[in-house]
Amino acid sequence: MSDTPFVVVEGLHFSRGETEIFRGVDLQIPRGKMTAIMGPSGTGKTTLLKLIGGQLQPDAGRVLIEGEDIHALPRKALFTMRRRMGMLFQSGALFSDLSVFENVAFPLRVHTDLPEAMVRDLVLMKLEAVGLRGARDLMPAELSGGMTRRVALARAIALDPQLILYDEPFVGQDPISMGVLVQLIKRLNEALGLTSVVVSHDIKETLSIVDYVYVISDGEVMAHGTPKSLDVDQDPRVRQFVHGEPDGPVPFHYPAKEYFSDILDTGVSS
Amino acid sequence: MIDSIRRLGRSGCNALESLGRAGGFLFLSAFAVPSREGFGLWLRQMHFVGVLSLAIVLVSGLFIGMVLALQGYTILVEFGAEQALGQMVALSLLRELAPVVAALLFAGRAGSALTAEIGLMKATEQLSSMEMIGVDPLRRVVAPRLWAGFVALPLLTVGFSVVGIWGGYLVGVEWLGGFEGSYWGNMQSSVEFLEDVGNGMIKSMVFAVVVTWIAVFQGYDLIPTSEGISRATTRTVVYSSLAVLGLDFVLTVVMFGGLS
Numbered sequence: 083m084s085d086t087p088f089v090v091v092e093g094l095h096f097s098r099g100e101t102e103i104f105r106g107v108d109l110q111i112p113r114g115k116m117t118a119i120m121g122p123s124g125t126g127k128t129t130l131l132k133l134i135g136g137q138l139q140p141d142a143g144r145v146l147i148e149g150e151d152i153h154a155l156p157r158k159a160l161f162t163m164r165r166r167m168g169m170l171f172q173s174g175a176l177f178s179d180l181s182v183f184e185n186v187a188f189p190l191r192v193h194t195d196l197p198e199a200m201v202r203d204l205v206l207m208k209l210e211a212v213g214l215r216g217a218r219d220l221m222p223a224e225l226s227g228g229m230t231r232r233v234a235l236a237r238a239i240a241l242d243p244q245l246i247l248y249d250e251p252f253v254g255q256d257p258i259s260m261g262v263l264v265q266l267i268k269r270l271n272e273a274l275g276l277t278s279v280v281v282s283h284d285i286k287e288t289l290s291i292v293d294y295v296y297v298i299s300d301g302e303v304m305a306h307g308t309p310k311s312l313d314v315d316q317d318p319r320v321r322q323f324v325h326g327e328p329d330g331p332v333p334f335h336y337p338a339k340e341y342f343s344d345i346l347d348t349g350v351s352s
Numbered sequence: 353m354i355d356s357i358r359r360l361g362r363s364g365c366n367a368l369e370s371l372g373r374a375g376g377f378l379f380l381s382a383f384a385v386p387s388r389e390g391f392g393l394w395l396r397q398m399h400f401v402g403v404l405s406l407a408i409v410l411v412s413g414l415f416i417g418m419v420l421a422l423q424g425y426t427i428l429v430e431f432g433a434e435q436a437l438g439q440m441v442a443l444s445l446l447r448e449l450a451p452v453v454a455a456l457l458f459a460g461r462a463g464s465a466l467t468a469e470i471g472l473m474k475a476t477e478q479l480s481s482m483e484m485i486g487v488d489p490l491r492r493v494v495a496p497r498l499w500a501g502f503v504a505l506p507l508l509t510v511g512f513s514v515v516g517i518w519g520g521y522l523v524g525v526e527w528l529g530g531f532e533g534s535y536w537g538n539m540q541s542s543v544e545f546l547e548d549v550g551n552g553m554i555k556s557m558v559f560a561v562v563v564t565w566i567a568v569f570q571g572y573d574l575i576p577t578s579e580g581i582s583r584a585t586t587r588t589v590v591y592s593s594l595a596v597l598g599l600d601f602v603l604t605v606v607m608f609g610g611l612s
Contacts, residue, residue: 119589135483135484161488176481188487189486192486
């Protein structure tokens with residue numbers, strides 16, 4: 083049992099309106115490991131997390147979490163399943179009408195009958211783990227971006243989930259809070275034995291902490307392997323992404339008509 | 353030509369589809385099993401949509417009652433019928449003005465706030481994160497707001513009528529010097545409880561459901577950008593005002609139109 087992957091994505095198809103976002107994505111997220119899903123912006127990485135969390139319905143394909151097809155679950159079972167997952171949103175998504183303490187206490191209050199004293203202890207432990215025990219009385223509006231994400235992390239681990247989904251955890255952070263978050267995610271993952279999925283395009287930070295990487299581009303898995311094997315991958319598309327080259331197989335230009343005729347076109351239709 | 357027919361068809365389909373979504377949304381949230389803390393959440397929303405709308409609704413009620421008495425008096429006195437002033441003020445308020453004007457004010461004051469609040473929660477991913485914590489936002493966020501609206505508006509309408517009738521008394525009796533006994537006496541003998549008060553309350557309950565439903569659904573269904581929020585807020589006020597006035601006509605025909 084412990085060898086089977088925690089999450090299996092099979093032949094996932096998904097489109098938004100006319101745009102096809104995934105054309106048959108297959109992934110396996112191993113248990114107790116950190117797996118990164120990387121790819122250029124706009125490839126639908128966040129969408130993939132929402133599909134894994136059951137917030138969006140795929141057009142075809144399945145997402146199995148511990149063998150259960152999450153999109154076939156009835157609404158109630160789906161919400162029960164989600165108690166075993168935590169998700170760290172890019173914006174933090176703290177409840178703006180609740181204090182830091184109450185935000186972290188929220189999952190405990192709605193899902194458990196613990197006495198107030200124990201809720202308090204648990205919340206303080208989680209806040210201590212992210213180094214924000216002193217900020218418990220602040221409101222979300224008073225926090226910096228990095229602190230918001232750390233509080234959101236404390237809230238995501240409040241119920242000791244087995245699976246954590248990180249949506250762009252490093253985006254828009256200054257170098258110090260980026261370093262703090264990298265260390266925090268790595269330490270928490272090792273200490274709690276979590277299965278983690280990190281969606282990111284911060285190559286250096288992500289590759290330094292994860293065990294396995296999937297690179298997604300154009301709706302398909304372009305490459306996968308350990309961080310080391312990706313670093314020496316010869317596929318030009320993988321090289322361009324991993325080494326951050328501005329132009330290559332992934333063009334610098336958004337598709338447009340030919341430059342010369344576009345410039346000459348006055349915009350007045352004849 | 354074909355294109356415009358196609359566009360018409362598509363917009364018809366879209367309208368039907370969003371009506372269907374709105375219906376499913378109302379069903380899933382209004383009849384959700386209340387959670388343990390549901391009552392507390394509902395009470396909190398009652399404060400936001402009910403208590404905080406009290407001032408605007410009561411002040412408007414007072415002025416409308418006063419204007420009604422003033423206008424009515426100048427007409428009635430020409431026919432020497434100024435003793436019917438109480439009857440006129442009470443019936444206009446109970447049957448028409450209180451339910452309609454209170455609902456319009458409610459849409460502007462509470463409805464737009466509900467749309468903006470839920471819309472902003474959606475835009476900042478608070479609804480998504482609540483789902484991922486395993487809490488259904490329809491139960492936790494939407495249901496208390498719906499029920500608060502359903503209950504608050506009929507209560508506000510009662511307040512509107514009471515203050516309006518008192519405003520009519522202030523103008524008709526205290527200021528213009530009408531006879532106090534006939535103001536109250538005529539009112540008592542002509543206002544039927546079921547016919548007038550009851551029908552007015554039914555109207556108000558219908559408006560409460562429609563206005564709150566529109567407001568909450570617009571917030572839940574909007575496109576989470578700043579433009580989306582501003583459009584949805586506007587739509588809430590426009591749609592609910594039109595719905596209230598249209599439904600008022602239909603209900604009036606059903607309730608009072610066929611009287612013979």
